[in-house]
Amino acid sequence: METVLGILAFIFILGLIISIHEAGHFFFASRAGVLCREYAIGMGPEIFKKRKGETLYKLKLFPIGGYCAIAGEEVEEDMLQGVEKVKLGIKGGEITDIYLNIDNENDDKVYNLIEYDIFDLEQTGKLFMKVEKDGIVKKYAVNSQAFIHDKKLHMQIAPFNRTLGSKSLGKRALVMFGGPMFNFILAFLVFIIVGLSVGYIDYNNNQLSQVEKDGPAYRAGLQADDYITELSVDDFIVVVDNEGSWDDIEDFFLGYIERESIEPARITYLRDGVEHISSINPMFIIYNMGLYSDATKEDVIIKDIDYSETELMNNVGLKVNDKIIKINNKDIIAWSQVAKIANEYIGNSNVDEENILSFVVLRDGIEKTVEIKPYSKSVMDSQKDNTGKVIPNADVILGVTPIVKHSFFESVSFSINKTVNSTTLVFDTLGMLFKNQITIRSLSGFVGIADMTIKITAGGIVNLLSWLGLLSVNIGLMNLLPIPALDGGRLVFLGYEAITRKKPNRKVETALISITFILLMGLIVFVTINDILRLI
Numbered sequence: 185m186e187t188v189l190g191i192l193a194f195i196f197i198l199g200l201i202i203s204i205h206e207a208g209h210f211f212f213a214s215r216a217g218v219l220c221r222e223y224a225i226g227m228g229p230e231i232f233k234k235r236k237g238e239t240l241y242k243l244k245l246f247p248i249g250g251y252c253a254i255a256g257e258e259v260e261e262d263m264l265q266g267v268e269k270v271k272l273g274i275k276g277g278e279i280t281d282i283y284l285n286i287d288n289e290n291d292d293k294v295y296n297l298i299e300y301d302i303f304d305l306e307q308t309g310k311l312f313m314k315v316e317k318d319g320i321v322k323k324y325a326v327n328s329q330a331f332i333h334d335k336k337l338h339m340q341i342a343p344f345n346r347t348l349g350s351k352s353l354g355k356r357a358l359v360m361f362g363g364p365m366f367n368f369i370l371a372f373l374v375f376i377i378v379g380l381s382v383g384y385i386d387y388n389n390n391q392l393s394q395v396e397k398d399g400p401a402y403r404a405g406l407q408a409d410d411y412i413t414e415l416s417v418d419d420f421i422v423v424v425d426n427e428g429s430w431d432d433i434e435d436f437f438l439g440y441i442e443r444e445s446i447e448p449a450r451i452t453y454l455r456d457g458v459e460h461i462s463s464i465n466p467m468f469i470i471y472n473m474g475l476y477s478d479a480t481k482e483d484v485i486i487k488d489i490d491y492s493e494t495e496l497m498n499n500v501g502l503k504v505n506d507k508i509i510k511i512n513n514k515d516i517i518a519w520s521q522v523a524k525i526a527n528e529y530i531g532n533s534n535v536d537e538e539n540i541l542s543f544v545v546l547r548d549g550i551e552k553t554v555e556i557k558p559y560s561k562s563v564m565d566s567q568k569d570n571t572g573k574v575i576p577n578a579d580v581i582l583g584v585t586p587i588v589k590h591s592f593f594e595s596v597s598f599s600i601n602k603t604v605n606s607t608t609l610v611f612d613t614l615g616m617l618f619k620n621q622i623t624i625r626s627l628s629g630f631v632g633i634a635d636m637t638i639k640i641t642a643g644g645i646v647n648l649l650s651w652l653g654l655l656s657v658n659i660g661l662m663n664l665l666p667i668p669a670l671d672g673g674r675l676v677f678l679g680y681e682a683i684t685r686k687k688p689n690r691k692v693e694t695a696l697i698s699i700t701f702i703l704l705m706g707l708i709v710f711v712t713i714n715d716i717l718r719l720i
Contacts, residue, residue, distance in 0.1 A: 190638025193648055195247045197637060198630075199225055201367065201656050202250040205663070208366030209252045209359055210239075216355040219346040221339065222253035238329065238340060248630050254359065256347025259690055260303070263332050263339070270297050270315070272324070279313055279326045282341075284334040292317075302326050304343045307350070311343060353682055360674045367660030368603065371653040375602040378653065379595030381646050383588035387430045392584045399583015400479050404464040406453060406584065413459070414452035417445045430586050437466065437580035441527065446518040467581040468519040470526045471567075472558040473541075474499050477519040484508040484516050493718065495626045496563055501554035503547060510544035523578035531560025566612040568605050602650075606657040629708055631715035668693070669701035 203225045213220050219238060226244030233242045263284065264270070271294045273281030286294055295315035302311050311326035328346070332339050344350050348359060390412045395401050415422045415436040420443060422436040440449060448463040467479040474497065478487035486506045493500045508516050511525050531539045536557075543554045558577075567575040628636070633655070640651045664672040673696075677688050 186642050187638055190641040191634065193641045194634045194637040197648075197652050197655060198633070199247045200652070201370065201659055202226075202247070204366045204370045204656070205363040205659060206250050206252040208362035208364070209254065210362075211366070212355070212358040212362035213252070213254045213348065216348075216351045216359060217346065218348050218351065218359065219255035219340065219342045220252055221255060221342075222251070224252075225250045254348055255342035256349045259694060260342060260347060262303070263334065264297065264300055264302070267297055269294055270313075271295075272313070272315070274324065277325065278330075279324050280330050282313075282330060282332045284332065295322075300326075302330070302341050302343070304345065307345050311341075349687075353678055357675060357678050360671045360678065361664075363671055364660035364663050367656045367663075371606065371656040371660070372599050372603050374649050374653040374656070375599035376592075376595050378602070378646055378649050379598035380590060380592065381649075382598075383590040384594050384598065385430060386587040386589050389587045390424045390430065390433065391587050393587050394585035396583035396585075399581070400464055400466050401582045401584045403479075404451060404462040405460070406451070406462070406464075407455065409455070410460075411454040412451065413454055415449055416452075417443070417447055417449045420445075437582075440466070440580065441520050441523040441578065444518060444521045444524055446520070464582065467583070468523050468578060469581055470522060470578045471575055472497070472526050472529060472560075472564050472577040473556060475502070475522070477522075484519055484522060497559045498557040501556060502543065502545065506545040506547050506554075508543060508545055509551065510542075512542050523580075526558065526578035527576065529558050529561065529577060531558065532562055562612070562616070566609050568602075568609075602653065603657060606654045607661060609654070610658055610661045627711050629711035629715050631712050631719065635715070635719060667700050667704070668696040669698075669704055673697070673700065 206223060206225070210220050210223055221238070222240045222242060224242040224244060226242075226247050227249040228244050228246040230242050231245055233240060235241070264282075267284060269286055269289065271283035271286050271291060272279050273283070273293070288294070295317045297313070298316055298321065299314040300312065302313070304311055311328060311330075312323055313326055314321065314323045316322075326341070328341070328343050330341050332341060348356055351359075392401075392406065392408055392410050392412070394408050395406050395410075412433060413424050415424075415433065417440060420436075420439055422432050422439075424432050436449075448465040450461060451464045452459060452461050454460075465479050468477040469475070470477075474490035474492055475486055476488040478485050484507060486502060486504055486508070489499065489502055489504055491500055492498065508522060510516055511522065514521070514525070516522060525541070529541070533539050539557050539560070540555045541558060543556060545552055545554060561577070564577050565574060569575055637648075637651065640647050663670050664675070666676045667673045668677075677693055681687050
């Protein structure tokens with residue numbers, strides 16, 4: 185069931201992002217008076233279409249793309265070139281329909297074509313066709329919204345003043361930038377919803393709003409509305425005053441890791457004004473290794489693993505229920521030691537062997553040596569949670585939720601930060617590509633995104649919305665790359681025109697767009713195959 189929901193979520197998210205992107209192009213093109221012949225979501229066979237106004241809206245079977253057919257974005261083909269006979273639909277003395285596929289040349293609506301201008305490059309406002317029948321020559325005005333019909337093709341003509349090329353540089357730039365802009369706007373709005381849902385931690389309050397059932401704090405006897413007043417282990421003590429500070433609580437557990445504490449922590453808390461003392465055995469999450477501890481056992485036994493086998497991280501040699509005995513020849517007797525090693529790990533070495541950690545684990549009574557590669561510090565520094573905080577290499581989990589407040593203005597601030605952070609994450613990834621820290625094998629295509637969406641869907645609607653925002657920013661930025669087949673490449677051409685006061689050679693521009701489009705399709709195919717092999 186989770187897989188089905190994940191697939192449906194993937195279809196919805198991808199369809200929404202693409203439709204919003206194309207809506208950005210459509211919006212600014214329409215405002216500029218440019219003809220938009222089609223607005224399509226998806227690729228492949230059509231499953232629905234409806235004409236409204238000048239635009240034919242289409243929904244296609246596969247949710248992996250979409251387009252907005254803007255007149256003049258590509259070279260407008262002269263469909264009448266070389267045509268000798270046409271069938272005309274005439275209303276009120278104007279030509280409204282031009283048929284190229286003629287079944288019966290004796291039809292009284294069939295004419296010999298002599299001369300025409302349905303493009304009006306000089307913008308005279310006079311479209312015409314001069315035709316002959318039975319020795320009589322007539323000149324008809326052509327309606328600016330006339331259609332050309334040829335077998336299955338039904339296309340509205342686009343006089344020059346309705347094409348993209350007739351508009352000012354500023355308007356053309358807005359049309360090109362409109363798609364990515366709408367992606368950023370979508371992400372911003374989604375992140376506001378996430379911010380309102382998640383809220384923000386009241387760091388000046390040591391009260392608990394929730395305690396997770398069967399979590400470490402629950403097993404230690406804590407309940408919602410308790411106040412944490414003191415934490416200690418050995419001679420390391422942190423006192424939390426009446427006003428409270430969640431930062432102090434987090435700092436204690438950072439010290440717990442740094443000291444490689446073995447014993448459970450002692451926690452003092454107030455409930456209804458009465459002081460209680462208990463021992464708490466925290467749970468550890470080693471984010472850069474994908475490992476989760478079992479807080480119910482004293483031994484260093486792996487409870488769960490987020491598996492990964494990429495250039496960025498590889499931990500597939502470890503198994504659930506493995507007991508960790510050594511890491512890089514260091515004896516391990518507590519999860520705090522594993523967490524400290526994780527926090528001290530840097531990675532990023534050009535020599536891949538230097539990025540490897542050697543684990544000795546006890547599995548089914550037999551010692552095994554396993555080499556794993558954690559996420560590097562540069563990768564982890566780019567990862568942020570729903571509150572905007574950098575995700576650490578390793579962290580302590582108590583299973584409690586602090587007091588959270590909700591504010592629209594805080595959510596707007598959160599949304600701005602989240603959008604900026606999502607942007608920097610994309611640039612960080614590109615930076616790792618250029619620095620040869622990763623190759624294109626680490627990139628994910630539609631299959632990889634679908635797989636990740638299925639996993640994220642299981643985490644709830646808030647995580648799914650965060651994923652939607654991140655993907656929307658990602659697609660917006662990718663389209664702004666200075667590649668001729670993308671929006672960013674079109675903006676580069678406009679920049680060239682603004683500087684030189686000359687339009688780029690259309691043949692060269694079209695050739696570059698076609699070549700880079702083919703290369704991009706090849707990259708998509710390569711990444712998709714790599715995704716499939718990775719899943720297998």
